[in-house]
Amino acid sequence: MNSIKRSKWLASLFLLPFALFFIIFQIAPLAWVAIHSLQAESGWGLANFSKVFESRFYRQAIQHSLEISFWSSVFGILIAVLGSYSLRKVDSRLRDFVNAFANMTSNFAGVPLAFAFIILLGFNGALTMLLKQAGIIEDFNLYSKTGLIILYTYFQIPLGVLLLYPAFDALREDWRESAELLGANAWQYWLHIGLPVMTPALLGTFVILLANALGAYATVYALTTGNFNVLPIRIAALVAGDISLDPNLASALAVILVGLMTLVTVIHQWLLKRSYHVAR
Template sequence: MTSLILSRTTTWDAPRTGPSTRRPLALLWLLPLLLLLGLFCLAPLGWVLWHAIWSPDGFTLSRFASILDSPFYRQAFGKSLWLSGCSSLAGLLIAGVGAAALTRVPGRWRDAVIAFTNMSSNMAGVPLAFAFIVILGTNGAITLMARQWWGIELFDLYSMNGLLLLYIYFQLPLALLLLYPAFDNLQPQWQEAAALLGASPWQILRHITLPVLAPALLGTFILLFANAMGAYASAYALTLGNINLLTIRIASLVSGDLFPDPELAAALCVLLLLILALICWGNQLLKGRFHYANR
């Protein structure tokens, strides 16, 4: 009996190792990631902010004023916003229908579609632009077939319509991968219960499906919009910089052969960051309202 009490006392008094003792080791393993984050994210961001608002004469906002007063740069913002908004909405709608249909596909075929989507999401930039030129360019395969067989001329791939089609294409895999888990979480019992209570399909969509999917739809739209606003390689490889887009203007100011102006490019980057920050802030406000309304 005494030995049993002593053994229990020893067990109870032994030092315990929990999450608090492992926390310094976890922080130590986190240091390389923080170092990379600082070198490749925070340091370039600080450089951009500093060179956008500082000149040899001191603090200045003249670069922002010159951008806002220039019709050329306002056009670049307008075209980039239009292209990003339209491609994000189109990608969201098409991927939403695809994700809803994918939830009703058998498991083996569903896994194959997701694997193919994951693979196709990595095809972007110059290879994607080259594929579009080969298929839909002036002498592309489908363009020649339509011209010889049906006597019709397709749209100009090297225009805003062609860029919009290109952007929608590379938005679709990302949108489908982001929306599929949200659609998969929709329980069929919710729709069945609502239908038994007399709800119409429109009422089920309005009061059940959309409120549940709203956070995922908004978050996916923000990611698609940011993805399109920051796209450069595909647009440049397709149009060779002939269309006035914001990313193309920034690149031409950084590496242009005639009139490089890195400070003005930094100011354009700051305005781009402000636009994306405002959109993300609005997204968080809407998410909070949806969360409060669904409680």
């Protein structure tokens, strides 16, 4: 009995550094942002939030962030699902190479990624010029919302592959064989067996991709030099800008960003519970 208590005490002691780290670098900044979001020139209140939602400019930033994050996450997870499933069927050497490449490219973001896309898909980019000469496209603007969705999708795919590849271990080969023996085709197998089993992993990956896109700053800033209206750019401009310096308003925008992610997480948990009930 004493040894059990001693082991629990030691475990709690080793957990203390992590708890301190979590409080200092997670809870404290979040509390600071929440408190300062309620401070305005007129005093304490919701004036900063009112200013955000009354401003068409800030509403546009929220809309752009949600649209780019949602569509890049959708395209990213669709490609990642196909890629992860295909990797299960190829030679182990190629599979290991692609996994290593995905691990490397998942960290390829920020200024290098923006520079690479400018070279390839900028107004005079190599790929843009080739597609124009082939008559496939007439014009393409990498610095638009469509261009940013393509850019975001690029760095979503490797992360999606890394997250979804282990999830396919949950699908047993004898389930497919049993379904085929009972007369089920491929679509019926995936509809009634594959997708229900994969639903928790798919929803969890989608939420992570959405959070990854919502918080992205360096890549979009390096590509557009801060001229495209998304939430991270607006927050940074209000914190470090020379003209529109307003840390309290930036805190309100940050709280809205956290609130959006909290809402997505709540919906994710609700869908997970629903999928478990359906599976039962």
